[in-house]
Amino acid sequence: MEITSATDTLTTQASAAAGQSPTDLKNQFLTLLVTQLKNQDPTKPVENQEFVSQLAQLTSLEQQAEISKTNASLLLQSSLSTGAALIGKNVEGQVTLGDRTEDIKGEVKSVNVERGEAIYRVESEDGSLHSMRPDQIVSVTQAAQ
Numbered sequence: 001m002e003i004t005s006a007t008d009t010l011t012t013q014a015s016a017a018a019g020q021s022p023t024d025l026k027n028q029f030l031t032l033l034v035t036q037l038k039n040q041d042p043t044k045p046v047e048n049q050e051f052v053s054q055l056a057q058l059t060s061l062e063q064q065a066e067i068s069k070t071n072a073s074l075l076l077q078s079s080l081s082t083g084a085a086l087i088g089k090n091v092e093g094q095v096t097l098g099d100r101t102e103d104i105k106g107e108v109k110s111v112n113v114e115r116g117e118a119i120y121r122v123e124s125e126d127g128s129l130h131s132m133r134p135d136q137i138v139s140v141t142q143a144a145q
Contacts, residue, residue: 025065029058072116079118079134083111086140091122093137095130104130107143 033054086108094101106124113119120132 025061026058029061076113076116076118080111080113082134083108083118083120086120086137087111088143090141090143091120091132091137092139093122093132095132095136104132104136106130 087110088107090105090107092103092105095104096102104122104124106122108120109123109129110121111118112121118134120134120137122130122132124130
């Protein structure tokens with residue numbers, strides 16, 4: 001019985017499992033590694049070099065997951081800082097509501113985090129509040145004094 005190495009299997013699954021947590025990936029890796037060790041040919045055990053290579057790949061995956069998490073945190077902090085600087089300023093943008101797109105003009109009143117994303121609360125001239133993502137804003141101007 002031929003067993004695919006844990007690293008090969010994990011590499012193919014890692015691209016499909018991009019949304020999984022680092023813990024899930026680590027658990028999958030360890031499960032595959034244990035399965036490989038259980039099913040290896042006793043006359044041809046896994047060589048130390050291959051085993052060390054697999055552990056190094058696990059460490060690399062953990063580091064990549066940590067870097068990705070740090071980058072997401074920095075991006076959110078940057079969006080919040082930008083949003084804080086926009087409070088009191090006039091913005092224009094487009095918001096998609098269902099099957100239609102609406103042009104929004106108004107003053108940024110606040111910035112909040114929803115599902116890991118910065119959302120700006122914009123009050124239009126008629127007093128209605130709108131939620132806008134940073135990528136929906138097309139212009140910023142100083143609010144009239």
